Amino acid sequence: MFTPPYPIATPRLVLRPFTEADLDDLHAFHSLPEVARYLYWDARTREETKAALDRKIACASLEEDGDVLSVAAAPAGGGPVIGDLTLFLRSREHRQGEIGFVFNPAYQGRGLATEAAREILRIGFEGLGLHRIHGNCDARNTSSARLMERLGMRLEARLVENEFFAGAWSDELVFAMLAREWRAGAASVQPPA
Structure with missing residues (x-):
């Protein structure tokens, strides 16, 4: 069984498991139609957010195929949960x-999602020893596509009219990174000795 060494500190964030106390923070952005626009769920009621939070709390480690690691991102030094990140085995x-x-749009445009998602990649490659990590998004979700590009993930595929989503056929983009690409990218951003 693999559990990350929580809490994980980045320059501006703390990543940690979700707790019951995160309900209001999570609902603040899970309830927004613009957040759910390209997701497989609609804007959530408080009860739906509570059910989702209960599932996230139960997803604190990875052991078997299909397991999900759910990670909350909050500002360093205190503040609300602003990000909801997952790593699927x-x-x-x-x-x-x-x-x-998934990030609270009130905190977008500051590089916080990139900072947090980079740590999820680190958990996958360095902690879990994964060979390849991919991410998918609706082709209309340019924010997610740009985020994966900023992470150094490469576009592997555009699946044309792959899903019937929200009443229309949509294209799906598949981005991926290999462990060797992660190591090369990590080495290139290390400060000189």
Whole structure:
């Protein structure tokens, strides 16, 4: 069983497991139609957010294929949960994972989602020893696509009219990164000795 060494501090954030105390913070952005626009759920009621939070609390470690690690992101020094990140263990045998992220739009445009998602990649590659991590998004979700590009993930595929989503056929973009690409990127941002 793998559990990250919480809390994980970045320059501006703290990543940690979700707790019951996060309900109001999570609902503040899970209830927004613009947040749910490209997700597989509609804007959530408080009860739906509570049910989702209960599932997230139960997803604190990875062991078997299909397990999900749910991670809350909050500002360093205190403040509300502003990000909801996931790492899916897709195949232990093939060392495959998938990343996901949802952020409060009130905190967008500051690089916080990139900072948090980079740590989820680090957990996958350095903590779990994954070989490949991918992320998918609706092609109309340019914010998510740009985030994955900023992370150094490369566009592997555009699946044309892959899903019937929100009443229309939509294209899906698949981004991915290999462990060797992660190591090369991590080495290139290390400060000189």
